Amino acid sequence: MLKIRVNTLKPGMKLGKDIFTYDGKLLLAKGTVIAEEHLKSFANRGISEVYIMEASPQVRTTKKFEEAFDDSLDLVKSFMLEAKLGQSLDHKEIEASVEVLQQQVFSVNDIFKHLRLMKDKDDYLFTHSVNVSLLSILIGRWLKCEEGIIKKLGMAGMLHDIGKVYISSDILNKPGKLTPEEFEEIKKHPILGYNFLMQSEDIDDDVARAVLMHHERLDGSGYPMGVRGKINFFASVVAVADVYDAVTSNRTYAGKLSPYAAADILWEESFGKLDPKIVKVFYDRVANFYVGNEVVLSNNKRGVVVYVHQTQPTRPIVMVGENEFINLAEEPDLAIVEVLD
Numbered sequence: 001m002l003k004i005r006v007n008t009l010k011p012g013m014k015l016g017k018d019i020f021t022y023d024g025k026l027l028l029a030k031g032t033v034i035a036e037e038h039l040k041s042f043a044n045r046g047i048s049e050v051y052i053m054e055a056s057p058q059v060r061t062t063k064k065f066e067e068a069f070d071d072s073l074d075l076v077k078s079f080m081l082e083a084k085l086g087q088s089l090d091h092k093e094i095e096a097s098v099e100v101l102q103q104q105v106f107s108v109n110d111i112f113k114h115l116r117l118m119k120d121k122d123d124y125l126f127t128h129s130v131n132v133s134l135l136s137i138l139i140g141r142w143l144k145c146e147e148g149i150i151k152k153l154g155m156a157g158m159l160h161d162i163g164k165v166y167i168s169s170d171i172l173n174k175p176g177k178l179t180p181e182e183f184e185e186i187k188k189h190p191i192l193g194y195n196f197l198m199q200s201e202d203i204d205d206d207v208a209r210a211v212l213m214h215h216e217r218l219d220g221s222g223y224p225m226g227v228r229g230k231i232n233f234f235a236s237v238v239a240v241a242d243v244y245d246a247v248t249s250n251r252t253y254a255g256k257l258s259p260y261a262a263a264d265i266l267w268e269e270s271f272g273k274l275d276p277k278i279v280k281v282f283y284d285r286v287a288n289f290y291v292g293n294e295v296v297l298s299n300n301k302r303g304v305v306v307y308v309h310q311t312q313p314t315r316p317i318v319m320v321g322e323n324e325f326i327n328l329a330e331e332p333d334l335a336i337v338e339v340l341d
């Protein structure tokens with residue numbers, strides 16, 4: 001049996017427990033198949049959560065993931081607001097939330113699909129923080145890091161942009177290109193975040209350094225310090241997760257790119273900017289996630305990804321009709337512009 005919120009209840013699900021009215025009368029019996037009119041009646045009666053019988057394992061994982069995601073989102077919102085008001089961080093609470101996300105990355109095998117479904121749930125800064133946390137955990141798993149390290153990666157991902165709460169929302173949400181002065185303001189967020197974290201008790205040094213350095217690049221082109229060469233491992237992982245989530249999201253100043261285009265951007269950045277070892281593991285795995293998925297090509301044709309070349313994972317073979325295949329490895333002018341759910 002599973003407790004779910006009424007706003008995520010779908011017609012066809014079966015009730016797992018009797019529902020009574022406030023004065024004790026049976027409203028709906030266990031086993032009732034939910035219909036559209038029930039949903040309205042729940043809303044009218046102020047019923048916010050019900051028990052349903054467990055359907056397929058897929059429904060169960062999706063729900064659990066969404067709940068974990070929503071809980072983390074609520075936490076991110078509250079600690080960011082508190083940070084803005086000058087209150088220090090409840091380190092333990094964030095750690096507990098990251099542990100729940102760690103479990104999700106273990107139990108959900110199509111994490112990218114789940115992440116796509118969660119996009120646009122809330123303000124970009126909040127969902128982005130949860131996404132970068134999840135992606136950093138995922139990369140840690142792929143790199144076979146131990147769980148303690150992975151937890152720190154998740155913390156670093158969740159906190160990486162906390163300094164943005166001190167930047168004017170007019171600049172953060174500006175549609176269109178920033179002026180050089182506005183970009184200078186944005187560039188302060190790693191230091192502002194780091195300074196805030198250093199005031200909190202028990203903050204882990206690796207986590208704080210990742211927050212400070214997540215925009216540094218190996219060739220010295222990053223900020224805030226423009227360090228060249230050695231970048232903290234935690235910052236390097238968060239940087240890859242951050243770039244991937246940023247370019248695959250709808251932001252105020254740019255439309256979102258497909259995961260394939262995002263993986264190609266990461267690949268280009270791995271020559272001199274991002275850690276090539278981390279990008280490589282990400283690049284190889286991301287493209288393989290979409291075998292069997294429906295996609296849209298730049299010529300507007302729809303098709304299904306049927307084969308991934310190991311040497312060029314972002315240029316797979318796509319079946320666009322019965323017995324019609326397009327091998328993107330041999331069609332340089334074509335690209336996958338969208339992945340459909």
Ligand SMILES: [Fe+2]
Nearest residue numbers: 160161214215
């Ligand atoms: Fe950032």
Ligand SMILES: [Fe+2]
Nearest residue numbers: 128160161242
């Ligand atoms: Fe970010």
